[in-house]
Amino acid sequence: xxxxxxxxxxxxxxxxxPARPGTALVLGGGGITGALYELGCxxxxxxxxxxxxxxxxxxxxxxxxxATVAACLxxxxxxxxxxxxxxxxxxxxxxxxxxxxxxxxxTEWRRVVASAVGxxxxxxxxxxxxxxxxxxxxxxxRFYDSLPAGIFDLGAYESFLSGFFARRGISDRxxxxxxxxxxxxxxxxxxxxxxxxxxxxxxxxxxRAVCASSALPVLFAPVQVGARDYVDAGAGxxxxxxxxxxxxxxxxLIINPVVxxxxxPSGVSVPTGHGPRSRVRDKGLLWVxxxxxxxxxxxxxxxEVAGLRERVPHATFGLLEPDLHDATLFMHSPMNFGAxxxxxxxGYDTAVAWLRAEAEPLRARFxxxx
Numbered sequence: 001x002x003x004x005x006x007x008x009x010x011x012x013x014x015x016x017x018p019a020r021p022g023t024a025l026v027l028g029g030g031g032i033t034g035a036l037y038e039l040g041c042x043x044x045x046x047x048x049x050x051x052x053x054x055x056x057x058x059x060x061x062x063x064x065x066x067a068t069v070a071a072c073l074x075x076x077x078x079x080x081x082x083x084x085x086x087x088x089x090x091x092x093x094x095x096x097x098x099x100x101x102x103x104x105x106x107t108e109w110r111r112v113v114a115s116a117v118g119x120x121x122x123x124x125x126x127x128x129x130x131x132x133x134x135x136x137x138x139x140x141x142r143f144y145d146s147l148p149a150g151i152f153d154l155g156a157y158e159s160f161l162s163g164f165f166a167r168r169g170i171s172d173r174x175x176x177x178x179x180x181x182x183x184x185x186x187x188x189x190x191x192x193x194x195x196x197x198x199x200x201x202x203x204x205x206x207x208r209a210v211c212a213s214s215a216l217p218v219l220f221a222p223v224q225v226g227a228r229d230y231v232d233a234g235a236g237x238x239x240x241x242x243x244x245x246x247x248x249x250x251x252x253l254i255i256n257p258v259v260x261x262x263x264x265p266s267g268v269s270v271p272t273g274h275g276p277r278s279r280v281r282d283k284g285l286l287w288v289x290x291x292x293x294x295x296x297x298x299x300x301x302x303x304e305v306a307g308l309r310e311r312v313p314h315a316t317f318g319l320l321e322p323d324l325h326d327a328t329l330f331m332h333s334p335m336n337f338g339a340x341x342x343x344x345x346x347g348y349d350t351a352v353a354w355l356r357a358e359a360e361p362l363r364a365r366f367x368x369x370x
Contacts, residue, residue, distance in 0.1 A: 024244035029064025030257035031334025040347020042079035054079035074181035075170035105153035115146035150221030161207040
């Protein structure tokens with residue numbers, strides 16, 4: 001374990017207070033709604049904990065959607081400013097739009113069409129010339145290899161982020177950020193975690209690293225950095241809080257938006273597009289899959305944090321996440337940018353409720369909640 005968190009090389013921007021030694025903020029994924037939830041939580045903590053500023057942590061670890069929030073905070077963008085900008089559709093401070101995410105990679109889709117046409121041609125020829133040996137499932141296996149690496153491409157989002165950084169005077173270089181930032185991602189060919197912002201991956205632009213960490217398989221194509229392809233690191237460790245401990249942090253605040261909904265099938269509590277229903281399955285195939293993913297992720301996170309607490313007993317952990325009985329986040333698709341006002345306020349309210357019950361980890365570092 002590293003003895004301490006090395007200070008970044010950048011000068012502290014005017015007005016930015018000194019970092020609180022040994023503190024780390026760990027932000028998880030959850031798509032657009034997950035990032036919005038995290039900002040709502042942080043805005044509430046700033047409003048209700050005297051002395052707390054989301055830009056005062058010494059280290060930021062951001063995974064997937066949380067990487068965007070972590071990068072902005074490490075670049076000294078106030079959480080409340082981001083919160084207000086996303087709450088007000090007329091505020092152009094952070095002018096994010098759906099088109100920045102949902103852009104097709106025309107080159108990739110041309111390859112798909114050409115490959116699929118070739119697969120159909122080969123299957124047809126095989127069926128005509130050797131009908132007895134024709135195996136539909138084998139031909140389908142060939143067709144599967146014609147599918148795209150992802151439905152959408154994150155190139156437009158990378159351009160948006162780098163443009164935002166330039167307009168706000170934030171460096172796109174890890175070493176020039178006023179706070180230390182680490183962004184985990186998964187190397188697709190190695191099947192292993194890499195950490196942008198440290199070691200041999202320290203030179204990668206922040207905007208590209210954020211996109212690499214945000215490349216959720218199937219929805220987004222892998223992001224290429226050099227000769228390697230990278231995807232969302234959420235499939236491995238849940239929170240990557242171990243990185244904070246390795247860099248010497250002894251106080252770690254984790255904000256996790258990804259929890260399953262805990263439903264009572266005897267009631268009518270599952271919100272769907274067709275009105276309230278009694279079971280999760282009533283939301284359809286995608287939400288059954290989403291619930292399964294959330295259940296696995298949440299269990300993995302619990303085991304990960306418990307293991308870290310046991311191995312590093314001197315470290316203090318705070319875990320802020322939605323109430324499992326609250327379906328607000330579950331109601332909306334993770335990529336639903338139109339629900340931003342609802343999710344921002346939900347995160348805010350969740351943090352206020354959490355402070356009433358579990359504020360002890362923050363008291364010693366930041367002050368008594370009000």
